[in-house]
Amino acid sequence: MGSAPSSKPGSGLLDGLDPEQRAAACAPRGPVCVLAGAGTGKTRTITHRIAYLVRSGHVAAGQVLAVTFTARAAGEMRTRLRALGVEGAQARTFHAAAMRQLRYFWPRVVGDQQWDLLDGKLRMVGQAANRVGVNTEAEVLRDLAGEIEWAKASLVGPDDYAAVTLRAQRDIPEPAARVAEVYRAYEEIKNGARLLDFDDLLLHTTAALEEHSAVAEEFRDRYRCFVVDEYQDVTPLQQRLLDAWLGGRDDLTVVGDANQTIYSFGGASPRQLLEFTRRFPEATVVRLERDYRSTPQVVELANTVIGAAKDRPAGSRLRLVGQRPDGPPPRFAEYEDETAEAEATAHRIRELLDSGIPASEVAVLYRVNAQSEAYEQALTELDIPYLVRGGERFFDRREVRQAMAALRTAAARDADRRGDLATVVRSVLHPVGLSEQPPSGGAAKERWDALLALVELAEELENTVEAPELARYVAELEQRAAAQHPPTVEGITLASLHAAKGLEWAAVFLVGLAEGTVPIQHADGDSGAIEEERRLLYVGITRARERLELSWALARGAGGRRQRRRSRFLYGLLPEHHPAARAGRPQPKAAGKRTSCRVCGCTLTATMEVKLGRCTGCPSDVDEDLLARLKAWRVERARELKVPPFVVFTDATLVAIAEQRPVDDGALVSISGIGANKLERFGAEVLAVVHGSGSR
Template sequence: MAATSPTSDRPSLLDGLDPEQRAAAIAPRGPVCVLAGAGTGKTRTITHRIAHLIRSGHVAAGQVLAVTFTARAAGEMRTRLRALGVEGAQALTFHAAARRQLRYFWPRVVGDRPWDLLEGKLRLVGQAAHRVGLGTEPEILRDLASEVEWAKASLVTPEDYPVAAARAQRDAPASPAQVAEVYRAYEAIKNNAQVLDFDDLLLHTTAVLEEHGEVAREFRDRYRCFVVDEYQDVTPLQQRLLDAWLGGRDDLTVVGDVNQTIYSFGGASPRPLLEFTRRFPEATVVRLERDYRSTPQVVALANKVIGAARNRPAGSRLRLVGQRPDGPEPRFAEFDDEPAEATGVASRVRQLLDAGVAASEIAVLYRVNAQSETYEQALADAGVPYLVRGGERFFDRREIRQAMISLRTAAADPPPTELVTAVRSVLAPVGLTEQPPAGGAAKERWDGLLSLVELAEELAATVKGADLRRYVAELEQRAAAQHPPTVEGVTLASLHAAKGLEWDAVFLVGLAEGTLPIQHADGDDNAIEEERRLFYVGVTRAREHLWLSWSLSRHPGGRRHRRRSRFLYGLLPEQHPDARVPRGQQISKAAKPRCRVCGGPLRDTMEIKLGRCDGCPSTLDEELLARLKNWRSSRARELKVPPFVVFTDATLLAIAEQQPHDRHGLVSISGIGSGKVERFGADVLAVIRGERG
């Protein structure tokens, strides 16, 4: 493909990007780190960056490999690239990319037929547990499988598991020694059967590239430019695979937000994102903080949620700035019991539907999947269509399978009509009538078929001359990636499953102690902060309407002993009847302090003050430290006291590292009490914001 000049390319490709997005899109070849807050247009930014690199002649489309963490996100990236005229760039999940590479190189490296891929590991984990003498109940097997997955993602062998699990404070379903035996037996059973699990795709691909120079050279000749989305969620195994892909090169763009790190339980770590500029000192760093998703009211609440986090590293201090017009204030509601809460939510959903909000633009989000049933019942009683994310997959539904068969047949000899008309004609015999059925299962099936037509409309609008063959190829690709089109219905989903999605209206439900934060997180500062980030992810899914609710009892007539979540403290309006902190719910000061970087215990006064271990990387803002010292000198002269009376050097150092956004953040720094905050807090916060100093 002939390359166009950057100058001729920019007006059409880069117009519409804000200054920070543009800076990321046109940054030099690499390395580039984009710190992108929720709703700041990161997918738009990185797809425009890929398109700009290709059109400017820096790299060919076939030499680009973009990886992310969900098939849906990868599908969205491919759709955006296609709309920008980019064909041939790879946008895949880590596992999908590794599977392709391993399949290609397997005959050369191993020599026999490729091993089959396990769709799930519970059956083999059950055999391993039985060998070790552990129970084989489904709950135990799921927990054991999770431990095996964590260990492999963390590059931990069965021999190393007991020590690693203790260090990571894993809440295992059996003793560490027994889990290690299950892990060892599982690997033996799997290898004897000559099958791979999903973690093996990454492990074996990494080994092939590290141990076979000829294969590595061929791969690196093919792929020259790498983009990693959601980099805060990378595991040690994924990072090692990325390093093998790079092979010492630095043509790498990473995008992430430490505030949205919510998969630590699976081995994910924000450390590679936080340490990116230490690894690549010459890296271009761009911060995206303009929020185009949510109203200023939702953005303000999100900033309060994450602003209350303890010991935030410098790389996480993104403060969103809402760009949309004003909207309604978030609503808070307390209920006597869970069914009453679900009924209240269903009633409010019905009001939104009557006001013209589409059902597909409404979501009910909860902490654990077990909460779904009550809301399913309440919505059904209110006559509201809904979809449970994580339930039956779209492309597995009977009517969709039938539609795919009919479309494939028609594509073999496509009719000479435009795409949308052809798709409607093919789907009519399958059940796509002109008018929708009244409701129930028939309406749900009709909605699914209609979404296939809407996908054809989208393809026709973005790909010139798209025909039925091209449409079926797109469907096949989406089915393989489990990237379904939008189907009408209120979404019910866990907070983890909602990551990467957004809706006009979001209901965050069950916000009670023991549920959010989840009960087993209590007593572990790192786990509590991850629960806070999960709450933050939920808040930032809402574009306009945000409802936050909790109930005092699980069942009608039950004892009302629950308390609203500690994360709601400071969020409720002053006039709200539940605005005060419930008795006994104040944040405990007795929790053992832990490092904000690695999570290890802090050993001495200076480590506690800085909030990090002595060996962990500093997040010091030296310019801020200089401003703080200038302010302290001036204030000390005014008060006619030595500077240390205002704040000690160590305290200023801690402030310059932790950069608190509010008084609560100042008080969380060891050595700053309420008296100091009352006297100097407003000045210090102004210096941090750059308004003084």
């Protein structure tokens, strides 16, 4: 596709876009679906599309509403739009957009004093659990809060919760009826206190638009063009709000990648993205597959991992094509235990820092947050600064609050103050603690780095706005603080794979890639959950621009039994000469395990089918009462052992037990997922539950 003629409005705006990006940016007004692989420049594409539509006169900037899923992504979108000369377009998260609209329309819709936003729901969930007699331990309350969030995001009320979760076979913290009671009590307590949680922002805004025609008319007159980023992650509730915003119109651009769907536990689904052309048959569809982020070596590894996924829908079959020069091949490493893995990773990071790579360009990514402790200790021992993503928020730090107060005062006192903005900011922050030379290390160095990041933000503003004043800079800071969009601070990033979504680094260490962690243990037996774990690893791989290192440990603690093996997703990826290439391969199934369907006799191959002992298409004869008793026993046992319920048995294993109703040890051990260790620890108790002789 050639360059657009210069006589066309916004033609210069499209300079620098590749043919596919250009096709998306200047697509006709109406439904547009951009299938954008990792690193293909989706944010650049959609911001140029917004700018092109505005400059071409198709829509006014103030009539554009762009929504995404993180405050950081929304802040980046606003920054890019401003650099393109687009002022007034709204770029917000779903929740931030809904809150703004709800606050505006509240007097007309409700009429009385506005309800406050609930700052965290755990305390109120605890009150609800206590009211209905459910355990109030912190871990249980977090799980219950997660279930309530999933239910509301999925448009499932308390009355329907039990039936829906049974169909979905969700792994839930308490029997479904009890969770529904807690859910109902939580809503009663919250509403009685005249409070809203984050999901209520979306629910009430949707109701205001659906049930009040005057409100809908005013909103739809104000906003005429919609852009949704990360569309593969929309929940049913977010989709319903989007439908209410549209009101039957089709001026909608969606951008997403089904290969990066990693939030289904929270109700997200790529279905809306994959079925976009079914809803809008006339939609323009553009595929972005040129990867400008990662080296060809990283891209090839990512393609191999995601290409092994089963039953990929057509809309997810993007194959990235690396556009950068060659880089080093990904490195694989196997360690004796997790401590050795963490120490070796820290020493590799020290080598990279000594070679000149900035600390902010290195990340250590893991599956669960509990894995960070070993890396925090190993990095500390080598005096390497680090930031735990998900820890204390940047704008909540004491030194940052002091700095912002000083900057506000300076801006108000010297409204006409001129000069190099970064120099002005540095002078204001000097009394707060920004010395000419950085402290040697420790907490003082962390505070100094945070203040320096504010100076670097001033430099960034100077590069996008002509002669910015201190007051403009302070306004930018206030907006970033409200959106929790912090500047970059020097330090190694420690983050979970979920928290790393949307970010990128020059060097990435993917650690802890052992079976039971990636994929996570409770995903085993559920093919959908396993494929989501594969997508999670794919997301981790595609965070790396140049260097990628993947590692795993054979034992948890020093001197422990070396009984782990590397993740199943890594088989076939290691070079043949690698020491671990032939080690730790999955063992053949133990003799005596069922390999044919007990209903139709067909050979079973899928993990879930082997576990259930039947084809998924054959009728289930699950004993619902027994299944409920087994889950109640599992909750009690997990509480005693202080482990998550899935560590005792997964939901799939309990379903298999409730279907097959084993009468002795031999029948019990024939169920996939119950080996000698599980039989010894839990066999007698499970058989007692099956025989109805008690909860234990």
